[in-house]
Amino acid sequence: MPSALRHLLFIVAPLLAVFAILPSVYENHLMLFNFVVFLILAQGVNVIYGFTGYLPFGYVGFFGGGAYGFAVMVMHLHASAPVAVVVAGLAGVALGLLLSPLLRLSGAYFAIANLAAALAVLHFVANPALETITRGPYGVSLTATFNPNAAYAAALVVLALTMGAVVFLKNSRFGLALQSVREDPVSAAMAGVSVVRMRVIAWLASALIAGLAGGVYAWYVSVFFPDNVFSGTFSIFAIVFALFGGVATIVGPIVGVLLLYGVYNLIGFTTPQYFQLIYGLLIMGLVLFLPAGLVSLATRRGWHVP
């Protein structure tokens, strides 16, 4: 069996099945929805960071942009929710194109510039002068499309597409070429790889993923303010989850989300002080002992991790 098919059958399908069934046996739907959203975002970070090495500290910019793309479509053009989600994804891509010059930077410079760019998008959207379009700082209320069950299903579709993209990257020459660019752009060019084109494609793909996630999020919650959908927590959580599990793998970000967001939900609300402590220790331990994520426990032993 080709490994791509194996990955789809034994990783992606069970994950989707579990999250499709859980809402009927567990009543905290919002929490399940958030799990799905973070799975999508962590895999989106995986696409750009794991396969190209760009750390997107402002990843939430695409997410918030997608949420507002959805809102504008619904409020002003009375679009149906699925159409508005597609537009949310396109809004992410458009922002990605606008920000593509950032790819000339590298390392911390890229991360910081991306963070600043996300803040700029937030303040643009939240500008009172744009009240007639985005409602500015006053937030949006999208009662016309309110349907959490449908939004949850849409989130699963976006997760499926995202996982499909990661499986493709993991099993294709295209994904290998991206990784070669991450490893050494000069050598990648000498292997015949167009470094700039590769980076832009991965960047836009990860922007699309976050835009779609923002769209389904807007659909699900239906009432939100700029500070909600542009909250830096989305970027930080998505990055920490992806890195904790291990990027450039299919399972790493999944493991990261299930474990860390699980811990967060177990103790994060009831005893936030312990949560902060445990989180801090986990992250420090990770950086010190497992910089390549939990999956490196296996890869160090020479086991292959999909």
Added chain:
Amino acid sequence: MSPKSAPILEASGVVKRFGGFHALDGLNFHVAPGEILGLVGPNGSGKTTAINVISGLYAPDGGRVSFRGQSVGGMASHRLVHLGINRTFQVPKPFLSLTVRQNIEVALAYGRAASAPPAMASLLDAFHLSEVADRPARDLNNVQQKTLDLVRALSTGPQLLLLDELAAGLNPTELDWIAGRIKALAQAGMAIVVVEHLMGFIEQITDRVIVMNAGKEIFEGTLAVAVTVPQVVEVFLGGEHAA
């Protein structure tokens, strides 16, 4: 001994500046298909910079680089690779966390070799990398990493191959072996530029040498003649003492 065919690469008056410093200061040379050209000169004379300009890492600030009659100065590296130019690096640059096989696979897939490049298995075999094929490149020793650099270049089916101190650090057995490989490639029609400090190695494989100093050529001809030219001798002795 030098082949009669028309040059595949011609550099004329090539200039490359770093700030106010002229790393290449009007460099001229050519190389023909099937020929092995030695590029020698003291440290800092611009040999690596010449290779970097020809392989598209830097755009020249003046002069002309033409490959198969086409002006290619300033063209992006991957496009030069597709045209048929490739190189190795003085300090090898493999994709460290990818396996040896994956390192080669990228070049085979994206190199757009004009004629079908050798198959993966025969490349691994010919360059003694079969045993480490599924290990990450960071596990390789320096000689193996240099070999992998060479195999990546060959996977793109180059017509012009630029080797930057490939032989440095090899033991005598390995030197003989790699010399044989390079000669075989030239015999198959590849134009090869060899940058090297080991004069024995240069003598063994090159048809002709260019001696560089301060960014331009000061001698062109066979190594046997080069060592009788006072200016060349002086540059080498002076260069070695200064270095």
